[in-house]
Amino acid sequence: MKKSGYASPVFTDPLYTLAKGTDAGLYRLIPKLVVQVNNEQEVLRVLELCRQARVAVTFKAGGTSLCGQTISDSVLIETGPSFNKYTIGHKGSEISLHPGITGGLANTVLNRFHKKIGPSPASIASAKIGGIIANNASGASYGIATNSYNTLKGLRIVMADGSILDSRDVISRNQFAAAHPEILNGLKRLSEKVKFNEKLHSFIRHKYVLKNTTGYGLNSLIDFDDPLDMLWHLAIGSEGTLGFISEATFNTVESHPFSAAALVFLPDIREACRAIIPLRNCEVSAAELMDRNALRSVTLSGVKGIISELPETAVALLIDTSAPDKDILKEQATQITGVLKGIRTLYPVEFIYDPVEYSRIWKVRKGLFTSAAATRPPGTACLIEDVAFSAEVLGDAVVTLRQLISDFNYAGSVMWGHLLDGNVHFVIMPDFRKPDEVEKYRQFMEKLADLVVNDFDGSLKAEHGTGRNMAPFVEKEWGPGLYGVMKNIKKILDPSNMLNPGVILNYDPAIHIKNIKLFPVVHETIDQCIECGFCENDCPSKNLTLTPRQRIVAYREISSGHPLNSRLMAKAFKYNGEQTCATDGLCGLACPVEINTGKLIKDLRFNSHGALANFTADTVSKHIAFASSLVRSALNAAALFHIPLLKGLMPHGRHKISHKSKESELKVVYFPTCINRSMGKSSDYGRDQLALVEKTINLLEKAGYEVILPAGLDNLCCGMAFESKGFFSQAKKKADELEKALLEASRGGQIPVYCDMSPCLFHMKETLSPKLKMYEPVQFILEFLVPRLTFSKLSKRVAIHSTCSTIKMGIGPELVKLASMCCIEGVVPDDIGCCGWAGDRGFTKPELNKSALSTLRIKIPEDIKEGYSTSRTCEIGLSLHSGITYKSIVYLVDEATTPLY
Numbered sequence: 001m002k003k004s005g006y007a008s009p010v011f012t013d014p015l016y017t018l019a020k021g022t023d024a025g026l027y028r029l030i031p032k033l034v035v036q037v038n039n040e041q042e043v044l045r046v047l048e049l050c051r052q053a054r055v056a057v058t059f060k061a062g063g064t065s066l067c068g069q070t071i072s073d074s075v076l077i078e079t080g081p082s083f084n085k086y087t088i089g090h091k092g093s094e095i096s097l098h099p100g101i102t103g104g105l106a107n108t109v110l111n112r113f114h115k116k117i118g119p120s121p122a123s124i125a126s127a128k129i130g131g132i133i134a135n136n137a138s139g140a141s142y143g144i145a146t147n148s149y150n151t152l153k154g155l156r157i158v159m160a161d162g163s164i165l166d167s168r169d170v171i172s173r174n175q176f177a178a179a180h181p182e183i184l185n186g187l188k189r190l191s192e193k194v195k196f197n198e199k200l201h202s203f204i205r206h207k208y209v210l211k212n213t214t215g216y217g218l219n220s221l222i223d224f225d226d227p228l229d230m231l232w233h234l235a236i237g238s239e240g241t242l243g244f245i246s247e248a249t250f251n252t253v254e255s256h257p258f259s260a261a262a263l264v265f266l267p268d269i270r271e272a273c274r275a276i277i278p279l280r281n282c283e284v285s286a287a288e289l290m291d292r293n294a295l296r297s298v299t300l301s302g303v304k305g306i307i308s309e310l311p312e313t314a315v316a317l318l319i320d321t322s323a324p325d326k327d328i329l330k331e332q333a334t335q336i337t338g339v340l341k342g343i344r345t346l347y348p349v350e351f352i353y354d355p356v357e358y359s360r361i362w363k364v365r366k367g368l369f370t371s372a373a374a375t376r377p378p379g380t381a382c383l384i385e386d387v388a389f390s391a392e393v394l395g396d397a398v399v400t401l402r403q404l405i406s407d408f409n410y411a412g413s414v415m416w417g418h419l420l421d422g423n424v425h426f427v428i429m430p431d432f433r434k435p436d437e438v439e440k441y442r443q444f445m446e447k448l449a450d451l452v453v454n455d456f457d458g459s460l461k462a463e464h465g466t467g468r469n470m471a472p473f474v475e476k477e478w479g480p481g482l483y484g485v486m487k488n489i490k491k492i493l494d495p496s497n498m499l500n501p502g503v504i505l506n507y508d509p510a511i512h513i514k515n516i517k518l519f520p521v522v523h524e525t526i527d528q529c530i531e532c533g534f535c536e537n538d539c540p541s542k543n544l545t546l547t548p549r550q551r552i553v554a555y556r557e558i559s560s561g562h563p564l565n566s567r568l569m570a571k572a573f574k575y576n577g578e579q580t581c582a583t584d585g586l587c588g589l590a591c592p593v594e595i596n597t598g599k600l601i602k603d604l605r606f607n608s609h610g611a612l613a614n615f616t617a618d619t620v621s622k623h624i625a626f627a628s629s630l631v632r633s634a635l636n637a638a639a640l641f642h643i644p645l646l647k648g649l650m651p652h653g654r655h656k657i658s659h660k661s662k663e664s665e666l667k668v669v670y671f672p673t674c675i676n677r678s679m680g681k682s683s684d685y686g687r688d689q690l691a692l693v694e695k696t697i698n699l700l701e702k703a704g705y706e707v708i709l710p711a712g713l714d715n716l717c718c719g720m721a722f723e724s725k726g727f728f729s730q731a732k733k734k735a736d737e738l739e740k741a742l743l744e745a746s747r748g749g750q751i752p753v754y755c756d757m758s759p760c761l762f763h764m765k766e767t768l769s770p771k772l773k774m775y776e777p778v779q780f781i782l783e784f785l786v787p788r789l790t791f792s793k794l795s796k797r798v799a800i801h802s803t804c805s806t807i808k809m810g811i812g813p814e815l816v817k818l819a820s821m822c823c824i825e826g827v828v829p830d831d832i833g834c835c836g837w838a839g840d841r842g843f844t845k846p847e848l849n850k851s852a853l854s855t856l857r858i859k860i861p862e863d864i865k866e867g868y869s870t871s872r873t874c875e876i877g878l879s880l881h882s883g884i885t886y887k888s889i890v891y892l893v894d895e896a897t898t899p900l901y
Helices: 014-020 040-053 103-113 129-134 170-179 181-195 198-207 219-223 227-235 269-274 292-296 304-309 326-342 355-366 368-373 394-407 435-455 471-493 548-560 563-579 586-590 597-608 611-622 624-640 674-678 692-702 720-724 728-745 758-767 777-788 804-808 812-822 846-852 872-882 889-896
Strands: 009-011 033-037 057-060 075-079 086-089 094-097 152-158 164-166 244-251 258-266 286-290 315-323 383-388 414-418 423-428 667-671 706-708 753-755 789-791 794-800 823-827 866-869 885-888 897-899
Touching: 009 014, 014 033, 014 548, 014 563, 033 040, 040 057, 040 075, 040 152, 040 244, 057 129, 086 103, 094 103, 103 129, 129 244, 152 227, 164 170, 164 227, 170 181, 170 227, 181 198, 181 219, 181 227, 181 471, 198 219, 198 471, 219 227, 227 471, 258 269, 258 326, 258 355, 269 315, 269 394, 292 315, 292 368, 292 414, 315 326, 315 355, 355 368, 368 414, 368 423, 383 435, 394 414, 394 423, 394 435, 435 471, 548 563, 548 597, 563 597, 586 597, 586 804, 611 624, 611 728, 624 674, 667 692, 667 728, 674 692, 674 872, 692 706, 692 777, 692 885, 692 889, 692 897, 720 728, 720 758, 728 758, 753 758, 758 804, 777 789, 777 812, 777 889, 794 812, 794 889, 804 812, 812 823, 812 889, 846 872, 866 872, 866 889, 872 885, 885 889, 889 897
Parallel strands: 033 075, 057 075, 667 706, 667 753, 794 823, 794 866, 866 885
Antiparallel strands: 009 033, 086 094, 094 244, 152 164, 152 244, 258 315, 286 315, 286 414, 383 423, 414 423, 789 897
């Protein structure tokens, strides 16, 4: 990575140009350089340099686009992490957003007002506002009323010539109009051409009755009279070919607090299409089709048995409804159930009201593309298309489309979609390693275009944008006259064709079969990955080095690419890919098919260990007590000589544990982790505080428990520290030792086991006997201590941090609940995920922790002076970068409680 003369980082090395040049689409181009921009001034500077050099540029936000919109073999401008400001106005009725904010974060900050942005693509957790607008995203919501075009209040756009139009500002509008009369006059002439031609006007209006993102949004020319309004609306869905969107204001839509969904099984796809007309008369927010192959990739425990017994022709509709209160919600569900009585269903219609199950079924639906792609044969590609048809022809069109796919022998194809809109997605899995497959795909696309446009008067692209994949067919859908209008729009707004050339308008009829991305088979952990990018937003190294997707892209190239690039990248990958990976597994949680890139990295670490490394790991694993004593001694020496480790936040070493509880009928086996056995309190805890082990014992005894410490405690370890470094055999030995000790102490699992760090407990649950009833602090306190303690709310608010393991165990909400039992409010700072401490990486690679928590300090409200979590090492990193002290939640519970008995 190289730094330019201005603030934006510039990437020119093979590792980063490949990794950052990748998006979710089918195509691969490698940029000459990647520039990351974090504000509008940086965008202007890069565009100025590119204009001077006559070099083309492409814009990339989240990289979740599917049709080749955000790849380049020239200069790629990537929206950086600091392009992330937002302002909420009028009690949540509108929100202004920078292009680097994800749609998921926008909805999170709006949720407190029961609002959300209108577009709801399946990739919303990772897709960024710049890309959502540039693709005119819509999603599952019924109709086009809540797509980007119809919910945007205004845009701020950087044009190709470096001028800026802020459509929300009168002064900016007037200045732009005065400086660019040729642009506005040109757009006005095009508008008059189509407005006063009844045939063209009618055709445009007809094309937008359905969802349609093929080509430029020509409805802008007939919806508005002011060419300035035409201009900024044309930017919506323009896929970065007309300008860079530096800020946008959305009019938000209602986000009702109560929702329900029903997974309705029908005998065939035609019957599902029949259900759409009556459903449109109900309060239905979505009706999502899943065909039989789609259902095969669904792993919902409640319906798994049903799915396995379905006939081959069966399909499902996921029907969603929401309301402001529970009574209205049930009325709506009853109405929907009633209208479906006229439709043949395979099982009675039952709605899901439980929020956890509701979220789970929608997560499956939103991850359907990736889940379906994971079923493809190794090495094959995964291509998704999305088309739309009117309700009147939907049944015939979908049946015909399925027959076309069958005629081309695309085995394993999957179909789903937003059926209320007649919007159908399908996946085919060509093997582009074979030349004849490329030709077959070319023929298929020709037939598909004929079917959609000529046979059923549909939309070739309903919501995924045109990109490169459908660019050769834009003229077929719109006709030569209106295609000519689109060419003129591009010429007026980007006369030098500098912005994202080849996207939307491309005069190469074979562009859709060129530069196709291949998926080499390199490692079973990642071979299913289609590089969709869903994993990137949760990665703690995303703004430091590489993301999970980028690690996979790079590793594939290193394993099977060109020798020179592979050698250069392998060397760079050591730090950027391996050493700075937290291996926290959150990427697997975000991935619809649970690809955990951390497992790949752990395997690489394992393969890199030599005899000396294994000898050292063996020695340490056999002498944990001695290693812990060395850590304690080192920490105490640092304190004695006033060595300011980590700004004074490093704890003192603690004394060896020696404790005997009073006998009681209530018993708990307490396993203090080796971290907490080594570390005492740090200076910021205050003089009167105890170390965590003593504080935990006090709390347990306060609730009337007899605390049992396992035999041989000083040499026990769960093995997680060894496993994360790829020392798998040593990790298993320590896990086996701990299991034996805990089974003995708990009388074969009869007594519950309490572990004081959630990461260790999560690892124990994965590796130790299921006979053991094991708990981390939050779950144990809520289940066993709450009934035996009196809680008195403290008059303060506190910050709460869920560790990666807490998130993976699904108990983040329980942590907030427990904190809120102890004080006025437990506040979770927005968009703060894994802290990046990653075991000992906070010591060896502190830049990872610093990057992961770079925005934490500004996201903690000023009145909050304390933070709580469930991992000692994470708490050190959180304290270091927040300006407040983070401690175990045990301290807060102890402060807020007295014995009940």
